[in-house]
Amino acid sequence: MMMPKTYSSLPNFTFHDYQGLLESLLQVGYKFEFVKNLLPASSIDQSKKQIVYLRHDIDFHLNGVEKIALIENRLRICATYYVLLTEQYNVLHPRSLAVLEAILRLGHDIGLHYDLSIYPTDLPAAHARLRWEIDLLRRITGRDIKTIVTHQPFRGIPDPFRALDIYIHPHNSKYQENLTYISDSARSWRDENLLNCFKESRPQRLLLNTHPEFWLSDEMIKDRWVYSKSVMHPNINAIATDSLRAQEAVWRDHIATKLHDAREVK
Ligand SMILES: [Zn+2]
Incomplete structure (x- = not known):
């Protein structure tokens, strides 16, 4: 194991710093769990176990994403990969399927990343569309799809699926107590909240969303x-x-x- 980075500064977007971030989270006592195992605030473990729900939204491509899955696997960390069926990458291409198979073989989970901008506005039709996408992803992966997340929620489209009970949506209001959300949106850190995870008063539960496509470099490319x-x-x-x-x-x-x-x- 490499020496963990001392977290006085945010990680760069490299393989090295990604691994260092995970190792440091382990070192301060966090355990990793699948998003589908999120518990509502009322059932939060009273032992105050520190948990990271590691999540990846695949927005651009699957090519190379298995390298991130492998880094996590080597650290015995599990993550949830959210896949879009409606972006420019073709999930049914044999090379995409190979990446999805690798992700599952390496012990991770797959969820649906849905894009409301292409959903019908009619509510029953929107629900039917969601069921159709979930069924498609279930057939593609051969696994039950238990968790879903919204693509580009910043567009502000009302989300009829966030509060559903049949799928675990990590932004459902019932999970938010004691849950800190941090994301690497736009290959940037909006604030320094990630550093709080390495302080004494660290969040008990962390929903960490990273886009694997942003970290696929050995070289530190800051620009x-x-x-x-x-x-x-x-x-x-x-x-x-x-x-x-x-x-x-x-x-x-x-x-x-x-x-x-x-x-x-x-
Ligand atoms: Zn997205």
């Missing part, structure tokens, strides 16, 4: 625009680029292109 261009763009485009290269190889060898070009020469 988020440079990171976006040099790491996120290639990862987002990885499957499309390989698919296009494969198509170009087909074009080069295809009899139709040879016959077509031979006619052009005449």
Whole structure:
């Protein structure tokens, strides 16, 4: 185990600092639990066990996300990965499926990340849409989907699913007592609340949301625009680029292109 970082400053977005953050949370006594095991305030363990509910919203791509799952697995930490079915990554592509399988094999859980901006405004239709997405993700993963979270809640669209009892939504008001929420939104730390987890008066329960796509670098790339261009763009485009290269190889060898070009020469 590497020496834990002393938390006088927030972690950089690197593999190294991600691992250091988890090790430091373990070192100060936090245990990690699945979001689906969140308990309402009335049933919170009276022993005041310190718990981290580690959550990942997959907003951009699955490519490379298994590296984060592996870091956690090596530390015997469990996390919940929330997958969108409606973003630009194709969950059914074999390479995406391989990442989802790796996440599950490494001991993690998968939940649904739903995007209200594309949901029907009619309430029964919205519920039917949610059930359809959950069923789809259940079939894709072969696991029951017990937990859901909203994509881009900052858009302010009223969320009819947050208070449902049948799925665990970590922002349901019944879970909020004694639960501190911290997220790495926009590859940035909004405030320094994360550092409170390493003080004497640390939060008892922490809902920590990190986007794995922001941490996939050995190199410390502080500039988020440079990171976006040099790491996120290639990862987002990885499957499309390989698919296009494969198509170009087909074009080069295809009899139709040879016959077509031979006619052009005449
Ligand atoms: Zn999201």
